[in-house]
Amino acid sequence: MQLEIFQVDAFSSKPFGGNAAAVIPLEQWLDDATLQRIAEENNLSETAYFVKQGAGYQLRWFTPAVEVDLCGHATLASAWVLFEQLGEQTEVLRFSTRSGELRVSRGTDGMLEMDFPAKQPQPVTTPPGLLEALGLDSAREVYRSDDYLVAIDDVSLIETLRPDFAALAAFDVRGIAVTAPGRGFDFVTRWFGPRVGVNEDPVTGSAHTSLAPYWAQRLDQSSLRCEQGGARKGQLHCEVLGNGRVIISGHGALYLKGSVFI
Missing domain, CATH: 3.10.310.10 (Diaminopimelate Epimerase; Chain A, domain 1)
Structure with a gap:
């Protein structure tokens, strides 16, 4: 065939x-x-x-x-x-x-x-070992939907993340998104999914069904310019609608x- x-x-x-x-x-x-x-x-x-x-x-x-x-x-x-x-x-x-x-x-x-369909992530207590697995000392807040959404304030940490993928694979979520404001975009993100066989995904459109509602609420704006990735990057535009949908x-x-x- x-x-x-x-x-x-x-x-x-x-x-x-x-x-x-x-x-x-x-x-x-x-x-x-x-x-x-x-x-x-x-x-x-x-x-x-x-x-x-x-x-x-x-x-x-x-x-x-x-x-x-x-x-x-x-x-x-x-x-x-x-x-x-x-x-x-x-x-x-x-x-x-x-x-x-x-x-x-x-x-x-x-x-x-x-x-x-948009997904509204919910705030959760930081799971034990999550920040250590990401190589972070602290986070502003942690949310959950399909993924853990770990918000940090220092955008410079995004580039330097070197996660322990074996440790991340132990968490019962699809993946882990680490996100911060700045660098010429409304927000930037890196996404790690060793549990589903993808250590790092350069650009994860589906993760933005949760990331965009989070940032729209935090920044009080519905239109968002976004970038995702480490060594390899991609750019997105997200529009959070009032009907439970998001345009990516x-x-x-x-x-x-x-x-x-x-």
């Missing part, structure tokens, strides 16, 4: 930035074990698969280790492939996913706009396309 594959750098306007995702269009679903093996072989933070379904598409995401409920950068990459490589003409793409219906439309300046926007850039033989 031969499958078409695209690798797209999401949340970047040119290759070698943002977050790379593999995108594989399918005529029909393969068995889950094969989908997981392909994602493991690709060894990217996410491999996305979609199948045409009526007027929309079914969309699934796999890390090298597990299938996940939501992935922003691989959704953006999938939409970019449909719009820019496969000739999709619809104004709004509708994806049926494990997190409900997700919509992606063309925005301004070549950006794609993803309409995701970014660019995409094609790195490669080819074939998978199985």
Whole structure:
């Protein structure tokens, strides 16, 4: 069997930035074990698969280790492939996913706009060992949704984080986001997910479904310019709506396309 594959750098306007995702269009679903093996072989933070379904598409995401409920950068990459490589003409793409219906439309300046459900993180007591695993002495506050959201005030610490990934993997959350204000953006973030097989994700769109509501409330503004990453970075724009949704926007850039033989 031969499958078409695209690798797209999401949340970047040119290759070698943002977050790379593999995108594989399918005529029909393969068995889950094969989908997981392909994602493991690709060894990217996410491999996305979609199948045409009526007027929309079914969309699934796999890390090298597990299938996940939501992935922003691989959704953006999938939409970019449909719009820019496969000739999709619809104004709004509708994806049926494990997190409900997700919509992606063309925005301004070549950006794609993803309409995701917002998640309001809740304040929690700092779990024992969390700051030590991150290499931090203190945090302003800690929140929880799918991830732990660790807010700090010193943006310079973001660049120097060197977490203990084995220790982080012991925490019963999808991942850990460390976030701070500044550096020319409303906020910046790094995200670590060793529990789901991704030690560090350069840009995590789904994490911004919680990060954006947190920062919108903290800064008292609904429109937010964001950057995520360590050595490799990507840029996003988030708009927190009043209807429980958040618009996450970014660019995409094609790195490669080819074939998978199985």
